[in-house]
Amino acid sequence: MSIFNPTRRGLIQTGVVAGAGLALPTYLRADSHAGFTNAPAGDTVTLGFNVPQTGPYADEGADELRAFELAVEHLNGEGDGGMMQTFSSKALEGNGIMGKKVAYVTGDTQTKSDAARASAKSMIEKDGAIMISGGSSSGVAVAVQSLCQETGVVFMAGLTHSNDTTGKDKKANGFRHFFNAYMSAAALAPVLKQLYGEDRSAYHLTADYTWGWTQQESIQAATEALGWSTINDVRTPLAATDFSSYIAPVLNSGADVLILNHYGGNMVNSLTNAVQFGLRDKQVNGKNFEIVVPLYSELMARGAGENITGIVGSQNWDWKLENEKGERYAGTNAFVKSFGEKYGFPPSQAAQTCYAQTLLYADAVARGGSFNPCSVGEALEGFEFDGLGNGPTLYRAGDHQCFKDVLVVRGKENPENEYDLVEIVEVTPADQVTYEVDHPMFAGGDLGQCNPGA
Amino acid sequence: MLGLDKKDTLMLLVVTALVVFAPILLNPFPAESSMAQFNAGYPDLMQRFVIFGILAIGFNILFGLTGYLSFGHAAFLGVGSYSAVWMMKLLTMNVIPAILLSVIVAGLFSVLIGYISLRRSGIYFSILTLAFAQMSFNLAYSVLTPITNGETGLQITLNDPRILDGANAPAYPNLFGAQMNEATTLFFGGWSFTFSVGYYLCGIIMLLSFYLSIRIFRSPFGMMLRAVKSNQQRMNYTGLNTKPYTLAAFVISGMYAGLAGGLLASMDPLAGAERMQWTASGEVVLMTILGGAGTLIGPILGAGFIKYFENIFSKINEATLEAWFAFLPAGLEDFVVAIIYPFVGKGWHLTLGLLFMLVVIFLPGGLVEGGQRVAKLFRRRDRQTTDAEPDTTRQGQIPPAE
Numbered sequence: 001m002s003i004f005n006p007t008r009r010g011l012i013q014t015g016v017v018a019g020a021g022l023a024l025p026t027y028l029r030a031d032s033h034a035g036f037t038n039a040p041a042g043d044t045v046t047l048g049f050n051v052p053q054t055g056p057y058a059d060e061g062a063d064e065l066r067a068f069e070l071a072v073e074h075l076n077g078e079g080d081g082g083m084m085q086t087f088s089s090k091a092l093e094g095n096g097i098m099g100k101k102v103a104y105v106t107g108d109t110q111t112k113s114d115a116a117r118a119s120a121k122s123m124i125e126k127d128g129a130i131m132i133s134g135g136s137s138s139g140v141a142v143a144v145q146s147l148c149q150e151t152g153v154v155f156m157a158g159l160t161h162s163n164d165t166t167g168k169d170k171k172a173n174g175f176r177h178f179f180n181a182y183m184s185a186a187a188l189a190p191v192l193k194q195l196y197g198e199d200r201s202a203y204h205l206t207a208d209y210t211w212g213w214t215q216q217e218s219i220q221a222a223t224e225a226l227g228w229s230t231i232n233d234v235r236t237p238l239a240a241t242d243f244s245s246y247i248a249p250v251l252n253s254g255a256d257v258l259i260l261n262h263y264g265g266n267m268v269n270s271l272t273n274a275v276q277f278g279l280r281d282k283q284v285n286g287k288n289f290e291i292v293v294p295l296y297s298e299l300m301a302r303g304a305g306e307n308i309t310g311i312v313g314s315q316n317w318d319w320k321l322e323n324e325k326g327e328r329y330a331g332t333n334a335f336v337k338s339f340g341e342k343y344g345f346p347p348s349q350a351a352q353t354c355y356a357q358t359l360l361y362a363d364a365v366a367r368g369g370s371f372n373p374c375s376v377g378e379a380l381e382g383f384e385f386d387g388l389g390n391g392p393t394l395y396r397a398g399d400h401q402c403f404k405d406v407l408v409v410r411g412k413e414n415p416e417n418e419y420d421l422v423e424i425v426e427v428t429p430a431d432q433v434t435y436e437v438d439h440p441m442f443a444g445g446d447l448g449q450c451n452p453g454a
Numbered sequence: 455m456l457g458l459d460k461k462d463t464l465m466l467l468v469v470t471a472l473v474v475f476a477p478i479l480l481n482p483f484p485a486e487s488s489m490a491q492f493n494a495g496y497p498d499l500m501q502r503f504v505i506f507g508i509l510a511i512g513f514n515i516l517f518g519l520t521g522y523l524s525f526g527h528a529a530f531l532g533v534g535s536y537s538a539v540w541m542m543k544l545l546t547m548n549v550i551p552a553i554l555l556s557v558i559v560a561g562l563f564s565v566l567i568g569y570i571s572l573r574r575s576g577i578y579f580s581i582l583t584l585a586f587a588q589m590s591f592n593l594a595y596s597v598l599t600p601i602t603n604g605e606t607g608l609q610i611t612l613n614d615p616r617i618l619d620g621a622n623a624p625a626y627p628n629l630f631g632a633q634m635n636e637a638t639t640l641f642f643g644g645w646s647f648t649f650s651v652g653y654y655l656c657g658i659i660m661l662l663s664f665y666l667s668i669r670i671f672r673s674p675f676g677m678m679l680r681a682v683k684s685n686q687q688r689m690n691y692t693g694l695n696t697k698p699y700t701l702a703a704f705v706i707s708g709m710y711a712g713l714a715g716g717l718l719a720s721m722d723p724l725a726g727a728e729r730m731q732w733t734a735s736g737e738v739v740l741m742t743i744l745g746g747a748g749t750l751i752g753p754i755l756g757a758g759f760i761k762y763f764e765n766i767f768s769k770i771n772e773a774t775l776e777a778w779f780a781f782l783p784a785g786l787e788d789f790v791v792a793i794i795y796p797f798v799g800k801g802w803h804l805t806l807g808l809l810f811m812l813v814v815i816f817l818p819g820g821l822v823e824g825g826q827r828v829a830k831l832f833r834r835r836d837r838q839t840t841d842a843e844p845d846t847t848r849q850g851q852i853p854p855a856e
Contacts, residue, residue: 010457017456018662053800106771108800113607114726121498121722122765125648139606143724146609150626151635169611208596209605237596238605446612 036372037152037453038128045100045371047072047358048107048129050120050144051158055111056238056265057136059299060350064134064158065106066343067351071358074338075102082338083359086331086387091366092359098366105129111136111238113143120144124151130371131156131361133354136264137238138162138211145174152453154373156357159350161263161295163214166401167442172450173373175380175400177360177393178353179433181215182441184294184314185222187406187428191312196257196290198227203255205246205270207262208235215261217441219294223259231255236262236270243270247277256284259292267293268303275307296409299348301421308411308421315407315422316353317389319346324424331389346419356388360395374450392430398437399447403430462668465751469664473657476500477647484644491774492766497637497650499765501721503758504653504660505714510741510753511660511667512710516703517739518748519676521683523580526567526587527738530560530708532594532730534715536601539608539725542627546618547610549627549634549655549720553713560712561705568704572697575686587735594727607726627720629655634721652721659717663710668750670706679703711738744813746820755821763806770798 040046049068051061073079077094084092096102105127107119123129124147132148133156135141141160148155149171157165157176161184166176202223206212212235220230231253236246247270250258258279262270274280274291282289293300296313322332335355339347347355361376364383368375381397390404408426415421435442458466472479481495494500513527534556541552571582594602602608612625627634634652670676678699681689689696719725728734737760745756775791775798782790797805817823 007457013456014665018658105769108768112726112728113605113724114728117722117724118498118502118765119769122496122769125498126493126496143607143609143726146724147722169609208599235596448612 035452036374038124038130040100040128040130040371043100044103045097046127046129047102047104047361048120048123048127048132048134049104049354050107050109050116050123050132050134052111052136052140053108055109056241057111057263058265059303060136060159060264060297060348061109061134063299063348063351064136064354067339067347067355068104068106068133068358070339070342071355072102072104075358075362079342080334080338083331083335083355083388086334087359087363088386089363089367091363097362098369098371102362109134109137109140109144111140113139116140116144117147120147121151124148124153129153133357133361134158135160136350137209138165139209139238141165142169142210145169145171149173149448149451152373152451154361154376156361158354158357160211161215162211163218163441164210164445166399167214168445169210170399170445170447172377172400172447175357175360175377175395177357177402179314179316179404179406180401181211181218181294182435182439183406183433184215185218186433186435187314187408187426188219188292188294188312189222189226190428191408191426192223192292193226195312197287200228200257200287200290201231201255201285202228202257202259202292203231203250203253204233204259204261205243205250206233206235207238207266209238211263212238212261214441215294216259219259219261219292221441228257236266238266240266241269243273244277246270247273247279250274250279251277251282254284256287257290257292259294261294263295263297264300265303267300271304271307271311296422297349298346298419298422299350301411302418304411309413311411312425313409315349315409317349318407318409318422318424319348319352320420320424321389321407321427325427328391329389331387335389352389356390359388360385373452377450394430396437399442403434405430406433456665458668458672462672462750466661466665466668469751469754470661473504473661476503476657477649477653481645481647485646486644488777491770494762494766495647497635497648497653498721499761500650500653501656501717502761502765504656505717505721506738506741506757506761507754508656508660508663508717509711509714509738510745510757511663512707512714513738513742514747514749514753515667515670515679515710516707517742518753519671519679519683520700520703522572522575522700522704523739524571524583524704524707525580525732525735525739526571526583526585526590527707527711528730528732528734529567529587529590530564530711531715531718531734532590532725532727533563534560534712535719535725535729536594536608536715537712538716538719539610539723540601542610542616542719542723543608543614544617546616547624547627548618549629549716552627552720553659553716556712556716556719557709558712560715561709563712564705564708565701568701568708572700572704584732584735587730588732591727591730591732594730602725602727605727607724610723627652627723656717656721659713663713664750664754671750675699675702740810744810744820746822749820749822752820752822759821760806763802767798767802767805768800772799 051064052058053061074082074084076096105123109116120132131154135158138160141157145155155174163181204216206216260270279289291311293313296315301308319336321329336346364376364379365371368379380395383395386392393402393404395402406428409422410425412423477495481493483489483493537559538552538556541555545551567586571579624633632651637648637650639646639648682696741756741760742753746752779787779790
């Protein structure tokens with residue numbers, strides 16, 4: 001007998017087995033234990049740190065992981081307490097979170113949405129993580145944030161800079177401390193005008209995913225408002241490592257500014273390519289050719305070496321902030337001290353945002369008196385705090401985005417040491433980078449209801 | 455039973471039992487013990503086991519039977535995922551239409567690619583399929599961004615139309631109301647076992663596909679495919695046109711891949727372009743060869759093996775290792791950790807590569823051959839050894855490279 005000629009008996013038997021199989025799921029219902037997903041039992045609570053350990057953002061991921069480990073140490077009352085000493089809220093006592101010792105699991109997002117979700121899922125399903133943090137790619141952050149919304153745990157975004165994370169793709173269970181593309185553009189525009197004038201034509205190279213798209217859109221809108229023109233916008237794949245074929249057309253395009261909407265390893269490579277092609281020594285339209293990197297970090301500056309000299313960009317935070325700009329940024333030095341003592345070098349902005357997010361989560365649990373994501377959300381919404389290194393900060397209720405001062409920085413001419421590569425040009429106050437919840441660049445999403453899960 | 459001979463029935467029953475009791479079998483260590491690290495019985499990983507099992511079963515119909523080595527199967531997986539997510543965005547969150555559409559679209563897509571690629575055989579066929587897969591990946595990654603959402607991945611949102619769903623319909627993939635992420639956890643002393651709806655749906659579909667694959671293996675059609683593998687030229691000389699057979703095998707195998715993709719999207723409603731990348735295609739080939747190409751159960755074993763490594767070994771970090779070897783003196787502990795660390799965590803590929811080499815060198819028939827050798831040790835000597843190797847002897851050892 002072949003599969004094309006079933007017997008009557010064979011057909012009936014197959015049907016019965018298939019029918020029984022299909023009926024099976026109706027007997028498998030979730031038992032409705034009250035409360036929320038992964039309610040911590042026993043005397044420990046598990047947090048999941050999901051960072052890129054491979055791929056273009058691996059350096060940032062490694063630094064984020066260091067910060068998470070430090071934060072867990074401080075929450076458990078080990079070490080010197082870091083920013084817990086300067087944090088304006090005093091709900092944390094150094095005895096874990098609400099008396100439960102903090103444990104953590106780590107995972108590799110590989111800077112891929114699929115892998116990141118698989119990793120986060122195993123943290124939630126297998127290790128019982130009650131909160132997921134991490135990021136370093138907005139594509140990943142958006143994907144993991146929606147997973148956390150579906151499963152009913154809290155997502156404390158790490159480094160994610162796309163407008164979409166708290167715009168189009170915002171979720172009630174997700175919170176972002178880091179700044180975003182719109183804020184970068186708003187802070188950069190006045191400085192660009194002052195440095196390079198109002199008559200410029202820009203050529204964009206843009207990482208081809210959610211962050212690149214919104215970063216490019218924001219900076220284009222901000223520079224065009226200054227009177228600049230936009231010559232072209234070329235999308236480059238995130239996984240690219242050689243950008244020469246994208247840089248070559250810039251030379252004869254008539255543009256006199258190159259805007260690299262790249263981050264991490266991408267930016268290091270594209271900037272190096274651009275310098276190799278002699279863009280920085282070029283004169284176009286009687287003006288010096290300039291390169292702008294909207295999102296900047298010390299780690300990238302280190303990767304790019306001397307190519308970074310004089311290049312302007314924006315940052316969320318810098319380890320020299322309190323020394324240079326004073327008391328307002330209290331917490332910075334405390335954090336740099338304990339990070340430096342543990343690892344031997346100053347932290348990056350990725351590390352700072354991840355450390356702050358972990359503390360903010362723990363604090364929100366302690367103030368709300370419960371690990372329930374809805375209680376955490378309530379405690380964080382509209383929360384005003386200070387002493388985490390960024391000055392006075394607001395967690396806005398409408399979109400779960402933090403509002404704080406933004407730094408405009410420039411690659412230093414003569415760095416004193418390998419960690420002092422960036423100089424702070426200006427600190428843009430939070431008011432200047434604030435926007436409405438329904439701003440067109442952030443429209444189209446809905447927070448929805450907080451989901452405590454099963 | 456069901457038109458199978460005794461041996462195949464037994465195998466089907468064993469696989470069924472494994473699938474049904476997987477949540478218990480894969481969680482052999484108590485949840486609080488330090489060995490819990492090696493437990494694999496959580497829904498997401500079990501779903502991956504069976505879904506990639508389906509993918510490998512389908513791939514084996516092409517590779518194991520006809521010997522045509524396709525390096526582009528991830529493209530069908532990806533196409534299936536995208537169709538399924540679009541179905542969930544536009545029609546309904548019920549997974550049935552999503553899965554059906556993913557199979558159909560992958561089938562059509564494989565007719566197209568198969569028709570062109572099958573004009574060549576051997577390495578040229580492999581290169582053609584690889585080229586098509588890489589092309590699909592790049593299309594999904596950058597060109598077709600409005601359809602695929604590029605690197606970010608296609609996701610469902612609250613304001614998708616979903617014309618068949620009412621206002622109160624669940625916002626998560628479901629089967630007539632039973633949501634895929636619903637699960638019941640049973641506690642048994644220190645052990646905990648999680649039974650999830652999504653896993654059992656995948657499991658049932660996997661069993662059906664497995665049954666279908668047994669029937670294909672044992673049918674005259676399967677015999678014809680094996681003839682293609684052993685000597686296609688001779689068949690052509692006898693006046694037989696083999697193209698319809700190879701194309702049919704290719705399309706069936708592509709539909710299996712589409713089914714796997716659709717299930718993947720039903721369990722977790724997101725489709726990313728990475729699952730079409732050539733590394734994903736290579737993974738299927740690895741699964742099949744590791745488990746035993748041309749054997750019925752081999753590909754499933756291979757799929758489970760690779761997914762276990764990817765999800766369990768990659769999560770062992772330095773702190774875990776230090777905890778394990780804390781009993782050693784300080785200097786020795788650092789040394790042992792430094793030796794082992796490159797092979798776990800993000801170095802899991804290295805371990806997998808080494809194991810793959812060992813299997814290919816010492817067990818050319820894959821894990822199945824390993825199992826048979828072990829079984830032979832326990833068997834009485836006077837038994838005929840041919841009995842113990844039903845699959846490898848019947849179907850030839852490894853496919854010739856043409």
